[in-house]
Amino acid sequence: MAQQQQFLWWQSGIIYQIYPRSFQDSDGDGVGDLKGIISRLDYLQWLGVSAIWVSPIYPSPMADFGYDISDYCGIHPLFGTMDDFDALLAEVHMRDLKLILDLVPNHTSDQHPWFLESKSSKDSPKRDWYIWKDAKEDGSEPNNWLSVFGGSGWEWDEQTQQYYYHAFLKEQPDLNWRNPEVQQAMFDVMRFWLDKGVDGFRVDVMWHMVKDDELRDNPPNPNYKQHEATYEQLIPAYSTDQPEVHDLVEKMRKVTDEYKKRVLIGEIYLPIHRLVTYYGHDNKGTHLPFNFMLINIDWNAETIKSKIDEYEGALPVGGWPNWVIGNHDQPRITSRVGTSQAKTAGMLLLTLRGTPTMYYGDELGMRDVPVPPEEVQDPQGLNMPDKDLSRDPARTPMQWSDSENAGFTTGKPWLRVAESYRRLNVKKQQAEEESMLQYYRRLIRLRQAEPALHIGDYIPVQAKSPLLAYIRQHDSKRILIVLNLSHKPCMFRPQHERYKGTIVLGTASERENSKVDGNISLSGDEGIVVVLS
Numbered sequence: 128m129a130q131q132q133q134f135l136w137w138q139s140g141i142i143y144q145i146y147p148r149s150f151q152d153s154d155g156d157g158v159g160d161l162k163g164i165i166s167r168l169d170y171l172q173w174l175g176v177s178a179i180w181v182s183p184i185y186p187s188p189m190a191d192f193g194y195d196i197s198d199y200c201g202i203h204p205l206f207g208t209m210d211d212f213d214a215l216l217a218e219v220h221m222r223d224l225k226l227i228l229d230l231v232p233n234h235t236s237d238q239h240p241w242f243l244e245s246k247s248s249k250d251s252p253k254r255d256w257y258i259w260k261d262a263k264e265d266g267s268e269p270n271n272w273l274s275v276f277g278g279s280g281w282e283w284d285e286q287t288q289q290y291y292y293h294a295f296l297k298e299q300p301d302l303n304w305r306n307p308e309v310q311q312a313m314f315d316v317m318r319f320w321l322d323k324g325v326d327g328f329r330v331d332v333m334w335h336m337v338k339d340d341e342l343r344d345n346p347p348n349p350n351y352k353q354h355e356a357t358y359e360q361l362i363p364a365y366s367t368d369q370p371e372v373h374d375l376v377e378k379m380r381k382v383t384d385e386y387k388k389r390v391l392i393g394e395i396y397l398p399i400h401r402l403v404t405y406y407g408h409d410n411k412g413t414h415l416p417f418n419f420m421l422i423n424i425d426w427n428a429e430t431i432k433s434k435i436d437e438y439e440g441a442l443p444v445g446g447w448p449n450w451v452i453g454n455h456d457q458p459r460i461t462s463r464v465g466t467s468q469a470k471t472a473g474m475l476l477l478t479l480r481g482t483p484t485m486y487y488g489d490e491l492g493m494r495d496v497p498v499p500p501e502e503v504q505d506p507q508g509l510n511m512p513d514k515d516l517s518r519d520p521a522r523t524p525m526q527w528s529d530s531e532n533a534g535f536t537t538g539k540p541w542l543r544v545a546e547s548y549r550r551l552n553v554k555k556q557q558a559e560e561e562s563m564l565q566y567y568r569r570l571i572r573l574r575q576a577e578p579a580l581h582i583g584d585y586i587p588v589q590a591k592s593p594l595l596a597y598i599r600q601h602d603s604k605r606i607l608i609v610l611n612l613s614h615k616p617c618m619f620r621p622q623h624e625r626y627k628g629t630i631v632l633g634t635a636s637e638r639e640n641s642k643v644d645g646n647i648s649l650s651g652d653e654g655i656v657v658v659l660s
C-alpha cells in the first residue's frame with residue numbers, strides 16, 4: 128500500500144494573526160494585553176482556527192509599536208508579565224491551539240543593551256554587532272540606501288563619528304548578521320521561547336537580514352511613482368535578498384528543528400520566483416515563506432488564476448503553499464476589494480491549497496478606519512504624511528460588542544474604535560445566522576472537516592472574468608469552488624465536464640443544500656462550494 132503522507136498542523140491548519148495592542152484590553156489602560164487575549168481564546172476556539180500568531184509583546188520603547196525590541200526574552204509591562212505569558216501558552220495549548228510568536232532578528236531597538244554597548248565606543252566588543260561605517264570624504268552617508276520609513280537609511284552618531292544603518296526607523300538599528308556572535312545570540316533567543324513551548328515563529332523582514340558586504344549603492348527605480356513611499360525610489364538590490372541570507376535561514380530552521388513540530392514562517396515581500404527560494408535547498412529553509420499575492424493582486428479572475436498557477440508552478444517539490452489575506456501592515460481586505468467582495472475573498476483564501484493566514488477582525492468584515500491626522504500613531508504615516516501610508520486604519524481595536532469602545536477597553540483606546548461598532552461586532556454577528564462571522568465560521572469548519580480542502584490537490588477549471596472556478600480533490604472526493612468576482616450576476620458554463628453536486632456552502636446561505644447539474648447561475652459577488660457527486 129502506498130504510504131499516506133502525514134500532514135503537520137501548520138499545513139492542515141489555519142493561522143489567525145492577533146495585533147496584541149488592539150485585540151482585548153483587560154486592565155483599562157486602553158491597550159490590549161495578554162490577559163485580554165486569554166479571555167478571548169474561547170472565541171477563537173469557537174471560530175475554529177488552529178493557531179494564533181501574536182505580533183511582538185516584548186519590552187520595547189514602541190517607536191514602531193513593538194517591532195523595536197529592547198529585550199527579546201521579556202514581556203512588555205503594557206502586555207503583562209512572564210507569568211501572564213506562561214498562562215497564555217498553557218491556555219492556548221489546553222484548547223488544542225498553537226501559539227506562534229513574532230521574532231524580529233533584523234534589528235533591535237536603539238535602547239537595546241546590545242546597541243547601547245555597540246554605540247558606546249568604536250572599540251566596544253559589540254561594535255561589530257551592528258552596521259557601522261565611516262562617512263564618505265565629504266561627510267555624506269556611506270551609500271545611497273534608503274529607510275523603508277522614509278529618508279536615509281543611515282544615521283550619524285556624533286560621539287563615535289560613524290554612521291549606522293537602519294532599514295526602518297533610526298530607533299531600529301540593523302544587526303550585523305555576518306557576525307557569528309549575533310547569530311548565536313539570536314538563536315539563543317529562539318531557544319528561550321522554544322524551551323517554553325511556543326510552536327514557532329513568524330520571522331520579521333527575513334529578506335532584509337543580510338546586506339551586500341561591500342555595501343554597494345542601490346540602483347534607481349525607473350518605475351518610481353510620486354505617490355509611492357520614498358523608499359521605492361531605489362531598487363533594494365544590495366540591501367535585501369542577498370544570497371547569504373539562505374545560510375542564515377537554514378541555521379534558524381536547524382534551531383527550530385531541535386524541537387518537535389515547530390514552525391518557521393518568514394515575512395518576505397518578493398516576486399514569486401524569489402520568494403520560493405526561501406524554502407531553501409531541499410526545503411531546509413523556512414517552512415512557510417509568507418505568500419502575500421492576495422494582498423497586491425488585481426482583483427480579476429484571469430490575474431488571480433495566472434498568479435495561482437505561477438505560484439503552484441514555482442513551488443519546490445515538497446514546499447508547502449500558504450496564502451495571506453491581510454496583516455497589520457496592509458489595508459484590510461474590505462478596503463482593497465470592497466465590502467461586497469469580502470466574502471468571496473474569504474472563500475478564496477479558505478479554499479485555496481495551502482495554509483491560510485487570517486487577520487483579526489476580517490472575519491467580521493471590519494473596515495479600515497479613517498484616523499484624523501492629529502491622531503495618527505504609525506511612524507510610517509507620520510514620516511511621509513503626504514503619501515497616505517499610515518497603517519493605523521487597519522490596526523483599530525477589535526469590535527466585540529455594542530457596549531462602549533466595542534467592548535475592547537473600559538479606558539480610552541490607544542487608537543480610535545470604528546464608529547460602526549454598534550452594528551458591526553462579534554456579539555451581534557454571533558446572534559445572526561447570516562452574518563459575516565457565521566459565514567467565516569462555516570467556511571473554516573468546512574475547510575477543516577474536508578481533507579479535499581485542507582490537504583487536497585488544486586485543479587484549475589476556468590478563469591474568465593468575472594468567474595474563477597477550481598476543484599480541490601482528495602482521493603475520490605472532489606469539491607468545486609466557483610467565485611463571481613464582480614457585482615453583476617453571471618452564468619458558469621462548464622466547458623469540459625457537466626458538474627453535478629450539492630452546494631455545501633455559499634456566500635448566500637439560501638443556496639446551501641441545493642443541487643447543481645450543468646450550468647450554474649450566480650448572483651453578483653457570489654461564491655459557492657459544491658461537493659461533486
Ligand code: GLC
Nearest residue numbers: 191194231295331332455456
Ligand atoms: C515588518 C513588520 C512591520 C514593521 C517592520 C519593521 O514589516 O510587519 O510592522 O514595521 O517589519 O520591523
Ligand code: MG
Nearest residue numbers: 152154158160
Ligand atoms: Mg491593557
